[in-house]
Amino acid sequence: RKEVEQxxxxxxxxxxxxxxxxxxxxxxxxxxxFWYRQDCRKEPKLLMSVYSxxxxxxxxxxxxxxxxxxxxxxxxxxxLSDSATYLCVVNIYDTGGFKTIFGAGTRLFVKA
Amino acid sequence: xxVISQKPSRDICQRxxxxxxxxxxxxxxxxxFWYRQQPGQSLTLxxxxxxGSEATYESGFVIDKFxxxxxxxxxxxxxxSNMSPEDSSxxxxxxxxxxxxxxYFGPGTRLLVL
Numbered sequence: 447r448k449e450v451e452q453x454x455x456x457x458x459x460x461x462x463x464x465x466x467x468x469x470x471x472x473x474x475x476x477x478x479x480f481w482y483r484q485d486c487r488k489e490p491k492l493l494m495s496v497y498s499x500x501x502x503x504x505x506x507x508x509x510x511x512x513x514x515x516x517x518x519x520x521x522x523x524x525x526l527s528d529s530a531t532y533l534c535v536v537n538i539y540d541t542g543g544f545k546t547i548f549g550a551g552t553r554l555f556v557k558a
Numbered sequence: 559x560x561v562i563s564q565k566p567s568r569d570i571c572q573r574x575x576x577x578x579x580x581x582x583x584x585x586x587x588x589x590x591f592w593y594r595q596q597p598g599q600s601l602t603l604x605x606x607x608x609x610g611s612e613a614t615y616e617s618g619f620v621i622d623k624f625x626x627x628x629x630x631x632x633x634x635x636x637x638x639s640n641m642s643p644e645d646s647s648x649x650x651x652x653x654x655x656x657x658x659x660x661x662y663f664g665p666g667t668r669l670l671v672l
Contacts, residue, residue, distance in 0.1 A: 492661075
C-alpha cells in the first residue's frame with residue numbers, strides 16, 4: 447500500500463463546477479499536511495497547508511481528518527486556470543527522521 | 559518562503575557524459591533535497607543533501623551515479639554521471655523552510671540525453 451494515495455483522475459469538469467479531491471495516508475507519524483499544485487512542465491507549488499480545524503482560501507477549502515487519516519481539497523466555482531495536477535503531501539517524523547511523501551497527484555481539467 | 563534558482567534550466571547531453579546541476583537558495587536552510595520527475599510521473603526523491611557530510615541516498619540511487627555536494631546552507635549541486643537516455647527527466651531541488659516545514663521547489667532542470 448502506498449503511503450499517500452490519491453485518485454489519479456483525470457477529473458474533467460465544466461467551468462463553475464465544484465470538485466473534490468481525496469487523499470489518504472497510512473503512516474500515523476504524519477505531522478503536517480499540504481496540497482500542492484503542479485502545472486504542466488512546471489515545479490510543484492504550495493497551494494495550502496491543511497489543518498484539523500479546516501482552512502479556506504478563497505474558492506479552496508482543505509480538511510484533515512486525523513482519525514480516518516484522510517485529507518480533502520474542495521474547489522468551488524472552478525476556473526479554466528484551475529486545470530493542473532494537485533498533489534497531496536505529508537510530512538512524517540519517525541525513527542528514520544523527517545521525510546516528505548508526495549501523492550502521485552490528481553489531474554484536473556476544467557472545460558469552458 | 560524560500561526563493562530557489564537552478565542552473566541550467568535545461569540541457570541536451572550525449573550519453574556517457576556528465577552534467578552538474580546547481581541549486582541556490584536565498585536563505586540558509588537545513589534541509590535540502592534532490593528529486594527526479596519523469597513525464598507524467600510523480601516526484602521521486604533521489605537524496606537529501608547534508609551540509610558538511612555525505613548525502614543520504616534513497617533506495618535505487620547511489621553516490622557514484624548521482625554525486626551531491628552541499629558546501630554551505632544555501633547551495634548544493636547534483637551531478638548526473640555517465641548519462642544514458644534513461645536519465646532524461648526533470649531534476650528538482652527543494653528546501654524545507656518555515657514554521658510549518660513547507661517544501662519549496664526550484665524551477666527544475668530539464669535534461670534530455672541522446
